Amino acid sequence: MRKPELHTRDSAVPYKSYVVGFILSVLTTLLAYFFVVNDLWPKETLVYIVMAIAVVQLIVQVVFFLHIGRGSRWKLMTFIFTILIVAIVVVGSIWIMDNLNYNMMDMTPQEQQQYMSEHEGI
Secondary structure, three states, rough: OOOOOOOOOOOOOOHHHHHHHHHHHHHHHHHHHHHHHHOOOHHHHHHHHHHHHHHOOOOOOHHOOOOOOOOOHHHHHHHHHHHHHHHHHHHHHHHHHHHHHHHHOOHHHHHHHHHHHOOOOO
């Protein structure tokens, strides 16, 4: 009687992918740092440049470290679902805080405290 064999994935660890991803991540970080420290553009433009560099770094992280886009579609679907849930939580939190700020804007801190204590438990 033969013993059952354990089959594992026999793929080499893609060290090259990790090294390239690490180098690109460091370069994008240093590039953003260089732009901010040397004050090459106006602050309004600099915000958009740093955000664009952040998006590039996000793509580098996703492709080279999380290996999204290679192989299974389930990884991609799980990643998209995670992004969707995080976006819902962030947008919902900002919406709630903006609504609270709008409703409490004309009150002094004492009036806010009184309002909160009167409506406690709602």
